[in-house]
Amino acid sequence: xxxxxxxxxxxxxxxxxxxxxxxxxxxxxxxxxxxxxxxxxxxxxxxxxxxxxxxxxxxxxxxxxxxxxxxxxxxxxxxxxxxxxxxxxxxxxxxxxxxxxxxxxxxxxxxxxxxxxxxxxxxxxxxxxxxxxxxxxxxxxxxxxxxxxxxxxxxxxxxxxxxxxxxxxxxxxxxxxxxxxxxxxxxxxxxxxxxxxxxxxxxxxxxxxxxxxxxxxxxxxxxxxxxx
Numbered sequence: 001x002x003x004x005x006x007x008x009x010x011x012x013x014x015x016x017x018x019x020x021x022x023x024x025x026x027x028x029x030x031x032x033x034x035x036x037x038x039x040x041x042x043x044x045x046x047x048x049x050x051x052x053x054x055x056x057x058x059x060x061x062x063x064x065x066x067x068x069x070x071x072x073x074x075x076x077x078x079x080x081x082x083x084x085x086x087x088x089x090x091x092x093x094x095x096x097x098x099x100x101x102x103x104x105x106x107x108x109x110x111x112x113x114x115x116x117x118x119x120x121x122x123x124x125x126x127x128x129x130x131x132x133x134x135x136x137x138x139x140x141x142x143x144x145x146x147x148x149x150x151x152x153x154x155x156x157x158x159x160x161x162x163x164x165x166x167x168x169x170x171x172x173x174x175x176x177x178x179x180x181x182x183x184x185x186x187x188x189x190x191x192x193x194x195x196x197x198x199x200x201x202x203x204x205x206x207x208x209x210x211x212x213x214x215x216x217x218x219x220x221x222x223x224x225x226x227x228x
Contacts, residue, residue, distance in 0.1 A: 029124070030121045030124055030126065030127055030128060031064065031127045031128070032127070032128045032130070033062040033063045033064055033068075033127050033128065033129050033130065034062070034063040034130045034132070035060060035061065035062050035063070035068060035116055035118070035129050035130055035131070035132040036060075036061050036132055037058055037059065037060045037061075037075065037114050037115070037116045037132045037133065037134045038058060038059045038114075038134055039056060039057075039058050039077075039112060039113060039114040039134040039135070039137045040056065040057055040058075040137070041054075041055075041056060041057075041137075041139075042055035042056060042057050042100070042102075043055070046137065046138060046139045046140065047139065047140045047141075047142065047217060048105075048106060048139065048140075048141055048142070049141070049142045049143075049144050049219065050107075050141055050142065050143055050144040050159060050160060050216075051105060051144055051159075052105065053102075053103045053104065053105060054104060054105065054106055054139060055100065055101065055102045055103065056077070056100075056101040056112065056114075056137070057098070057099065057100055057101070058075055058077075058098070058099040058101070058114040058134065059097060059098055059099075060075060060095060060096070060097055060098075060099070060116050060132075061097070062127070062129055064127075067096065067097030067098075068095055068097070068116070068119055068127075068129045069126075070095070070119030070120070070121070070122065070126060070129060071094075071122075072119060072122075073094065073095030073116065073117050073118070073119040073129065074092050074093065074094060074095050074116075074117045075092070075093050075094075075095045075096075075099050075114055075115065075116050075117070076089050076090075076091070076092045076093075076114065076115050076117070077089070077090045077091050077092075077101050077112065077113075077114050078090065078112065078113050078114070078115065079106075079110050079111070079112055080110065080111045080112075080113075080136075081106075081107065081108050081109070081110045081215075082108050082109040082110065082214055082215045083108075083214065083215060087113065090104065091104075095116055095117060095119065099114075101114075106139055106141050107141070107160075108141050108215040108216060109138070109139070109140050109141055109214070109215055109216060109217065110138075110139050110141070111136045111137065111138050111139075112136065112137045112138075112139060113133060113134050113135070113136050113137065114133070114134040115131070115132070115133045115134070116129075116131055116132045116133075117131055118130050118131030118132070140216075140217040141215075141216055141217060142212075142216060142217040142218065142219035143158050143159060143160065143162055143210055143216050143217075143219050144158070144159050144160075144219075145157075145158050145208070145210060145219055145220070145221060147208070147221060147223070152196055152197045152198075152199060152225060153194065153195075153196050153197075154194070154195050154196075154197060154206075154208070154223060155192070155193060155194035155195070156192070156193060157187075157190070157191045157192045157193070158187055158191045158193065158210055159191050160191075161191075161215075162187055162191045162210065163187060163188065163189040163190060163191050164186055164187060164188070164189055165186065165187055165210075166184050166185070166186055166211070167184070167185050167186070167187065167193055167208055167209065167210055168181070168184050168207075168208075168209045168211070169181075169182045169183050169184065169185065169195065169206060169207065169208055169209075170182055170206070170207040170209070171204055171205070171206055171207075172204070172205050172207070173202070173203070173204060173205070174205065175205050175222065175224075179205075179207050182206065183195075197223070197225055199225070199227045200225070200227060201227050201228075202226070202227065203224060203225070203226045204224070204225050204226075205222055205223070205224055206222065206223040206224070206225065207220060207221075207222050207223075208220050208221050208222075208223065
């Protein structure tokens with residue numbers, strides 16, 4: 001009888017070692033980017049009464065669609081009051097994307113602008129940013145007029161710089177139209193004024209107007225009297 005002998009062979013298996021492949025990190029070449037900066041009123045209209053606070057905002061954007069992020073960059077707010085031709089710096093902040101300029105008081109009609117300093121890349125992971133300047137923003141300032149809460153004797157003060165100047169008073173039976181000149185009075189040297197209104201029958205409306213000039217916007221108020 002013939003037998004067949006099976007010889008079990010040894011089979012080995014192993015993971016062949018592979019030479020590691022180096023994966024390079026993404027490279028970044030420094031770019032030269034342009035920038036734009038805006039200047040806007042935070043809320044409301046670009047007009048205030050003397051003594052009121054004004055708040056502005058700025059936004060800095062680069063041509064890559066992002067905001068500059070160099071630590072040394074700055075943004076400066078400048079002012080040029082009426083009657084001057086020189087821009088004066090008011091405040092400087094770090095050149096982040098969004099900047100708030102808050103709680104400052106314009107003294108008269110004033111043009112404002114914001115400038116971005118630009119920045120140089122500190123390393124190959126950063127970019128160069130060109131300087132930029134916003135369009136001028138004009139803000140008008142009206143003189144402040146004080147007056148009493150009630151009565152026929154109207155007195156108060158116009159500030160600033162309104163000594164020995166005119167206040168035009170007009171009268172009408174209607175609140176928003178039909179005003180006709182009643183009289184013109186002048187303030188004292190310190191800007192104070194006083195006038196007694198006639199006690200005309202029915203309801204009357206009295207318009208007090210301080211005219212504007214190159215430094216200040218016109219301002220005024222309407223007073224109501226009623227006699228039965």
